[in-house]
Amino acid sequence: MTGPKSRRRGAPLEQAILDAAWDELREVGYARLTIEAVAARAGTSKPVIYRRWGGRAELVLAAWARKLPVEPETPDTGTLRGDLRTLFSRIARRADSMMNEMVAGVMGEAFRHPEVAALLGERLSNPSPLTGAVRSIVDRAVARAELPPVELPHRVLRLPLDLVRNESMTCGAPVSEETVGSLVDDVYVPLLHGLAAVQAAGGAAEGRGVAAGSGVGAGSGLGAGGGVREDVG
């Protein structure tokens, strides 16, 4: 054996710490994850971790970043709605409670640490493999003439993930099949049809869709509302 006094450095040590952090995250969650526990699990000590990362949030984000996005196999059920339900369900499974608890926790700290906010935002706004799946699903639906040709803005591409995450986080529980159905049937499918319609109508007026010249109160008028702002929900 290497003996009781072998001492790792650099990359291998870093990997060990990140692995430990990830395992700890899976076992106790973000709220109960402590630097000390990660250090212990990695067989190292706190200062080694603090020398590399600024705190829990950064450590966890680094551990997360190592996990490569899983390319979801694009579902192919034969209908737009079926494909979307399958896709949304898969997202809902993967966005399990550990993941969401982590995101919620990191978010809480992101408000105080701009660099954490930046890392998190980057992580959440680039669901690259998912956007590909959405695109293929829609393309296939267009090919089947189930949907008029439509171009999907970035916002719409990332919407599935945003919807599911929002749902999962606000109810703090796994997203039910019923909810998935509602997201697909009440929101996403109609949205796709609407986008197609709007693009067919507005034709020339690219980019900013719909009634493109109409924005009356659009700029920064924003009306009254300057007062109380106590509540949102």
Added chain:
Amino acid sequence: MTGPKSRRRGAPLEQAILDAAWDELREVGYARLTIEAVAARAGTSKPVIYRRWGGRAELVLAAWARKLPVEPETPDTGTLRGDLRTLFSRIARRADSMMNEMVAGVMGEAFRHPEVAALLGERLSNPSPLTGAVRSIVDRAVARAELPPVELPHRVLRLPLDLVRNESMTCGAPVSEETVGSLVDDVYVPLLHGLAAVQAAGGAAEGRGVAAGSGVGAGSGLGAGGGVREDVG
């Protein structure tokens, strides 16, 4: 004066504590809010607070619940798009960083305390005054023939708030006018048109819209994906 030894009890004391909690929240935010500080500000002591609430999350939720939802004056700019932009902007202003930091923080704890999750979920899924505003805006657009008649499912009614909150929380910064524009133009307006179209077409097939009989992979098949579930974004 009442003298240095006047002692509040019951409701008045409770109100004082909740006010203190709210003020503290506004000043230092959820992450840095401590029970001790709230007790000090309210001129009372920790045990008094712990006798009434289980911890930060419950205390803060109670303080929040006292703030009555502000009835937003329904904007009236003359166009659907203008009204929506104004409404979304107002939501974005009210969902300021304090609010979102609080929600994020409470969410973090909600995963460990089911009762907190319940309170939070209830609070977030009933944006009653907002749904009214959305309805009026849409009704007016329908009256102007800017939009075919359309019925809005609950999910669609709460979508504006969900979209803005999601945006605000994931980027940890105020939602820009540009983002608001994207939410309205790329998502919400097309969605409304799509809903109208779908309802006009599907006519009889109420409730669950679109291709109502098609759900192939809908049930619980959910395909592969059972393996890695490491990443979402």
Added chain:
DNA sequence: GCGATAAGAAACGCAAAGTATCTAAAGGGT
């Protein structure tokens, strides 16, 4: 091998959580 670098171990001060104990004030009932 030598010297710079950095890991590992231990301990620190600090802050806040949550709990326990005690006192004395408030308020209700007679």
Added chain:
DNA sequence: ACCCTTTAGATACTTTGCGTTTCTTATCGC
């Protein structure tokens, strides 16, 4: 007016984890 139950308010305590400091010594580049 009194007593008696309730509970506010004060204080102190244990625990936990943070983030830091110090010191020793293993590892690596030269």
